[in-house]
Amino acid sequence: xxxxxxxxxxxxxxxxxxxxxxxxxxxxxxxxxxxxxxxxxxxxxxxxxxxxxxxxxxxxxxxxxxxxxxxxxxxxxxxxxxxxxxxxxxxxxxxxxxxxxxxxxxxxxxxxxxxxxxxxxxxxxxxxxxxxxxxxxxxxxxxxxxxxxxxxxxxxxxxxxxxxxxxxxxxxxxxxxxxxxxxxxxxxxxxxxxxxxxxxxxxxxxxxxxxxxxxxxxxxxxxxxxxxxxxxxxxxxxxxxxxxxxxxxxxxxxxxxxxxxxxxxxxxxxxxxxxxxxxxxxxxxxxxxxxxxxxxxxxxxxxxxxxxxxxxxxxxxxxxxxxxxxxxxxxxxxxxxxxxxxxxxxxxxxxxxxxxxxxxxxxxxxxxxxxxxxxxxxxxxxxxxxxxxxxxxxxxxxxxxxxxxxxxxxxxxxxxxxxxxxxxxxxxxxx
Amino acid sequence: xxxxxxxxxxxxxxxxxxxxxxxxxxxxxxxxxxxxxxxxxxxxxxxxxxxxxxxxxxxxxxxxxxxxxxxxxxxxxxxxxxxxxxxxxxxxxxxxxxxxxxxxxxxxxxxxxxxxxxxxxxxxxxxxxxxxxxxxxxxxxxxxxxxxxxxxxxxxxxxxxxxxxxxxxxxxxxxxxxxxxxxxxxxxxxxxxxxxxxxxxxxxxxxxxxxxxxxxxxxxxxxxxxxxxxxxxxxxxxxxxxxxxxxxxxxxxxxxxxxxxxxxxxxxxxxxxxxxxxxxxxxxxxxxxxxxxxxxxxxxxxxxxxxxxxxxxxxxxxxxxxxxxxxxxxxxxxxxxxxxxxxxxxxxxxxxxxxxxxxxxxxxxxxxxxxxxxxx
Numbered sequence: 001x002x003x004x005x006x007x008x009x010x011x012x013x014x015x016x017x018x019x020x021x022x023x024x025x026x027x028x029x030x031x032x033x034x035x036x037x038x039x040x041x042x043x044x045x046x047x048x049x050x051x052x053x054x055x056x057x058x059x060x061x062x063x064x065x066x067x068x069x070x071x072x073x074x075x076x077x078x079x080x081x082x083x084x085x086x087x088x089x090x091x092x093x094x095x096x097x098x099x100x101x102x103x104x105x106x107x108x109x110x111x112x113x114x115x116x117x118x119x120x121x122x123x124x125x126x127x128x129x130x131x132x133x134x135x136x137x138x139x140x141x142x143x144x145x146x147x148x149x150x151x152x153x154x155x156x157x158x159x160x161x162x163x164x165x166x167x168x169x170x171x172x173x174x175x176x177x178x179x180x181x182x183x184x185x186x187x188x189x190x191x192x193x194x195x196x197x198x199x200x201x202x203x204x205x206x207x208x209x210x211x212x213x214x215x216x217x218x219x220x221x222x223x224x225x226x227x228x229x230x231x232x233x234x235x236x237x238x239x240x241x242x243x244x245x246x247x248x249x250x251x252x253x254x255x256x257x258x259x260x261x262x263x264x265x266x267x268x269x270x271x272x273x274x275x276x277x278x279x280x281x282x283x284x285x286x287x288x289x290x291x292x293x294x295x296x297x298x299x300x301x302x303x304x305x306x307x308x309x310x311x312x313x314x315x316x317x318x319x320x321x322x323x324x325x326x327x328x329x330x331x332x333x334x335x336x337x338x339x340x341x342x343x344x345x346x347x348x349x350x351x352x353x354x355x356x357x358x359x360x361x362x363x364x365x366x367x368x369x370x371x372x373x374x375x376x377x378x379x380x381x382x383x384x385x386x387x388x389x390x391x392x393x394x395x396x397x398x399x400x401x402x403x404x405x406x407x408x409x410x411x412x413x414x415x416x417x418x419x420x421x422x423x424x425x426x427x428x429x430x431x
Numbered sequence: 432x433x434x435x436x437x438x439x440x441x442x443x444x445x446x447x448x449x450x451x452x453x454x455x456x457x458x459x460x461x462x463x464x465x466x467x468x469x470x471x472x473x474x475x476x477x478x479x480x481x482x483x484x485x486x487x488x489x490x491x492x493x494x495x496x497x498x499x500x501x502x503x504x505x506x507x508x509x510x511x512x513x514x515x516x517x518x519x520x521x522x523x524x525x526x527x528x529x530x531x532x533x534x535x536x537x538x539x540x541x542x543x544x545x546x547x548x549x550x551x552x553x554x555x556x557x558x559x560x561x562x563x564x565x566x567x568x569x570x571x572x573x574x575x576x577x578x579x580x581x582x583x584x585x586x587x588x589x590x591x592x593x594x595x596x597x598x599x600x601x602x603x604x605x606x607x608x609x610x611x612x613x614x615x616x617x618x619x620x621x622x623x624x625x626x627x628x629x630x631x632x633x634x635x636x637x638x639x640x641x642x643x644x645x646x647x648x649x650x651x652x653x654x655x656x657x658x659x660x661x662x663x664x665x666x667x668x669x670x671x672x673x674x675x676x677x678x679x680x681x682x683x684x685x686x687x688x689x690x691x692x693x694x695x696x697x698x699x700x701x702x703x704x705x706x707x708x709x710x711x712x713x714x715x716x717x718x719x720x721x722x723x724x725x726x727x728x729x730x731x732x733x734x735x736x737x738x739x740x741x742x743x744x745x746x747x748x749x750x751x752x753x754x755x756x757x758x759x760x761x762x763x764x765x766x767x768x769x770x771x772x773x774x775x776x777x778x779x780x781x782x783x784x785x786x787x788x789x790x791x792x793x794x795x796x797x798x799x800x801x802x803x804x805x806x807x
């Protein structure tokens with residue numbers, strides 16, 4: 001906090017205690033999984049298996065027709081039954097590949113395991129490109145692009161912050177897969193050609209910090225870096241600001257850093273050692289309206305209602321069900337959506353009216369915006385319909401972290417107003 | 432089973448505008464209570480009763496205006512009253528007037544504050560001017576001579592302005608201070624002033640508590656009072672004021688400005704009004720600096736005894752301009768803000784020279800109409 005700038009972040013009660021010390025449940029769907037054929041906005045896929053054919057865990061099912069190369073693998077063993085259109089967490093109906101389970105969960109290697117120590121930096125990057133590894137923090141940015149040019153990069157930050165309330169998926173996964181995490185860090189260190197890798201964990205998880213510290217090999221350049229328990233600490237810009245005390249324009253590499261997610265590091269390690277893609281996900285099922293909150297380990301494509309039933313079901317009649325955490329996750333109006341590769345939580349909250357009142361102009365949204373925007377001013381531009389001002393006030397730099405809505409004492413959906421500005425600007429760009 | 436839609440995020444912080452206003456009301460109410468106790472103890476019960484009557488008159492006028500407006504606008508009266516926070520305006524207004532004010536004047540001022548200061552702009556959150564300041568300005572312009580049948584002595588502000596033109600020599604300062612039972616009583620507030628703003632130390636304590644509870648922004652108050660202290664210290668240096676009992680002028684002269692008049696009250700409760708001040712942190716700093724410069728200039732060069740009220744109204748007017756000047760990403764405009772602050776600092780320094788030059792103690796006391804003696 002300074003004289004001219006607000007805090008640009010805020011502590012949000014994490015409510016992690018709901019699931020932190022609950023054993024991870026391994027679940028399998030009763031009958032079928034539905035694997036969504038979508039990556040970002042790309043829904044054009046070539047399906048590589050015949051209807052009715054047997055598939056195993058790790059069988060390549062489909063890959064993108066154009067654009068970014070993204071392969072899709074089966075998460076279960078069973079029979080492929082064709083495609084079906086159903087609700088997806090992108091809020092639109094999408095094509096899903098239906099696979100009936102045989103319950104055996106037999107696995108095959110999707111690609112050949114490699115020993116990274118025998119490979120050059122470029123060969124390592126080629127391996128993860130081939131394996132189709134994308135960032136698992138949510139954006140799905142292809143990981144190999146970050147390691148294409150590494151001049152000037154001297155630090156890698158591993159994001160194990162998990163700043164969204166309720167979610168403990170990364171926390172639990174790191175406890176279960178710490179060796180993979182360290183191996184992933186070593187591979188990333190080689191690919192990035194850097195001296196230090198910081199694994200960033202919230203101070204409010206001292207047990208995890210201690211655990212990972214003990215597993216870090218001495219003198220390897222891999223260190224644990226505790227970070228404050230504030231939101232949105234897990235956004236790479238805030239992480240770089242906190243750890244390296246630097247700002248950048250577009251990409252963290254301008255500040256000499258590459259930021260990667262902890263689950264991405266684990267995925268890289270698996271690709272090298274086992275030749276396996278991501279087929280199962282740690283998902284935190286939490287919130288006040290869930291009977292037995294827990295973190296579960298499920299195959300990609302499992303239906304939410306089945307998982308929620310396994311967690312004891314709902315405790316309220318009127319709920320908000322959110323694919324993701326309560327800050328950035330989207331509410332979905334039924335529980336028939338499936339677990340996607342980039343999903344890490346399902347949060348179920350009691351539905352409460354907002355009771356918004358007039359804006360007080362207190363400026364808390366401007367003080368806390370991690371992008372340094374002034375949401376109250378962008379809202380004013382939206383109300384006036386002034387497109388030029390929306391652009392000047394930087395609406396496009398909003399990442400929709402939701403902190404402005406959270407902090408607003410008048411309970412206004414500030415983020416939604418900024419989203420309106422973004423939509424208006426994008427429409428204008430298209431014209 | 433009902434699955435509801437809500438735009439993200441789906442959780443909201445427990446802090447509400449209602450809670451902010453509640454804290455503010457408690458802070459103001461506490462100071463008002465202390466004021467009633469002081470006037471009751473020092474002058475007699477009818478003084479305390481009169482202060483309470485003033486507040487009740489103002490509150491009734493406020494409720495009538497708000498309810499009438501809600502009725503005309505076909506809104507639910509109870510929710511409009513609760514979400515308009517008119518009582519804060521009433522309390523702030525009452526605490527700005529001297530104890531000799533009549534109920535009639537305070538009712539007219541409240542009507543102006545609520546209707547013309549707030550409701551006609553579109554209600555809470557839309558008004559440009561601080562409603563309480565509008566009400567006070569109405570009293571200043573129209574009711575300065577009215578007085579309830581209560582007898583009080585001269586206020587330090589009026590005496591400082593009329594007799595010394597805010598620039599007493601060290602000896603004059605000494606006689607001024609002893610006229611009010613010493614500096615500590617000026618600091619504590621045991622003298623006759625405006626009902627709320629005389630209790631400097633109490634106001635500062637309440638201000639710190641409110642700032643910690645994030646009800647008011649510390650930047651506004653600290654910048655405002657800080658700028659006044661620095662400017663008056665510079666003026667003390669320029670005019671070569673002597674030391675008072677060994678205390679150099681750069682210390683006693685700013686202290687005089689802080690404890691006399693309404694700057695602490697204005698800085699804690701009025702400039703920090705979020706509705707009428709800029710929304711960004713940097714905007715509030717510039718806003719408070721501007722207000723401080725106007726306050727000092729009016730005090731030393733203007734024809735008014737006090738500058739706090741008009742500095743607030745003038746800066747309220749400039750708020751939209753400051754906001755549009757500071758539009759954009761806050762990290763990108765940081766340089767611009769720093770340059771702007773430095774420029775304002777240089778202007779403030781220039782003003783110090785101007786004030787010191789034009790406010791030399793005069794031989795003859797300029798005529799100041801009684802109408803302007805009892806001003807914050």
